[in-house]
Ligand SMILES: *[C@@H]1O[C@H](CO)[C@@H](O)[C@H](O)[C@H]1NC(C)=O
Ligand SMILES: *[C@@H]1O[C@H](CO)[C@@H](O)[C@H](O)[C@H]1NC(C)=O
Ligand SMILES: *[C@@H]1O[C@H](CO)[C@@H](O)[C@H](O)[C@H]1NC(C)=O
C-alpha cells in the first residue's frame with residue numbers, strides 16, 4: 001500500500017470471547033522497597049525534591065562507561081521515594097546501559113525523563129548468561145512514565161546480522177526486546193525516539209491501562225522481527241500520534257488483549273498492523289475490541305491482518 005489513507009473513519013475489529021483471569025508474576029523478587037540511605041546521594045548541588053540526576057549516582061554519561069549500576073541505584077531511591085520521583089537523563093549525555101530489570105511496586109509515581117540517549121551494548125556477548133529476550137525490563141510498576149524527547153537505542157546491528165532470518169547458516173535464537181513493561185499499570189511512554197532495537201522495540205505484556213504517544217520507532221526495513229509496539233495479554237492500550245517504521249509489524253497484538261485503540265499513526269515501511277499469531281500448538285487465544293482509527297500505511301507488506309495457527313490434526 002502506498003501512501004493511501006486506509007480507513008477514512010475507522011476500522012473496528014471485534015472478536016468476542018471469554019477473557020480468563022491472568023496470573024503472572026515478576027521473575028525476580030521485588031527489591032525496590034529496600035531503602036537506600038539518602039546520605040549516599042551527592043548533595044553538593046542543590047536539588048529539587050524528588051528529582052534524581054543519574055550523574056549523582058555515579059553515571060558518567062560518556063557513552064563508554066557502564067552506567068547500569070547508577071541506574072539501578074537511582075531506581076531504588078526513586079522507587080522508594082514517598083512522593084512523585086523523577087530520574088533525569090540529561091540531554092548532553094549518552095548512557096550505556098546493560099540489560100537490567102527495574103521492579104515495583106514503588107511507593108509513588110516514577111518518571112524517567114530521558115532527554116539524552118540510552119544505548120544498549122552493541123555486542124550480543126553482553127547477554128552471556130542473561131535472558132536474551134530482555135534489555136530494559138520494567139516489572140510490576142504502577143504509574144510509570146517514560147518521556148523527555150531523548151533516544152533509546154538498541155544498537156541492534158550485530159543481533160540482526162547473527163539472525164537466521166538474515167543468514168540461514170546462523171542458528172535461530174531470541175534477541176532482546178528493547179523496552180518491556182510486564183505486569184505494569186498506568187504506563188505512559190511518550191515523546192521518545194526508540195531506534196534499532198535488537199528485536200521488538202516496545203512490548204507491553206500483562207499490562208493494564210497504557211498510553212504510548214508521540215513516539216518515533218525506527219529501524220531499517222531489513223532488520224528481522226523488529227516489531228514497533230507489541231501488545232500481549234494487556235487491557236486498555238492506546239497507541240497514538242506516532243511514527244513507526246521498522247522491519248516487522250508496526251503494531252502487533254497477541255493473545256488475551258482487549259480494548260486496544262490505535263489512533264493517528266504513520267506506519268511503514270514494515271509489515272502493517274497485525275493481530276496474532278493466535279492459537280499456536282492448538283491453544284486458544286482471544287483478542288477483542290481492537291480499533292484502528294486514522295492510520296496511514298505506506299510501503300507496508302500488509303495492511304491490517306489477523307494471523308492464526310491452524311488446528312493440528314491427529
Ligand atoms: C558531586 O557532584 C559534583 C558536581 O557535579 C562533582 O564535582 C563531585 O565530584 C560529585 N561528588 C561525588 C562524590 O560524586
Ligand atoms: C555493567 O554493570 C552491570 C551492573 O553493575 C554489571 O552487571 C555488568 O556485568 C557490567 N558489564 C560490563 C561489561 O562491565
Ligand atoms: C552467512 O554466514 C556464514 C557463516 O558465518 C558465512 O560464511 C557467509 O558468508 C554468510 N553469508 C552471507 C550472505 O552473509
Ligand SMILES: *[C@@H]1O[C@H](CO)[C@@H](O)[C@H](O)[C@H]1NC(C)=O
Pocket residue numbers: 020021022232233254255256285
Ligand atoms: C491467555 O490466557 C490463557 C488462559 O489463562 C493462557 O493459557 C494463555 O497462555 C494466555 N495467552 C497469552 C498469550 O498470554
Ligand SMILES: *[C@@H]1O[C@H](CO)[C@@H](O)[C@H](O)[C@H]1NC(C)=O
Pocket residue numbers: 282311312313314
Ligand atoms: C487440536 O484441536 C482439535 C479441535 O479441538 C482436535 O480435533 C485435534 O485433535 C487437536 N490436535 C492435537 C494434536 O491435539
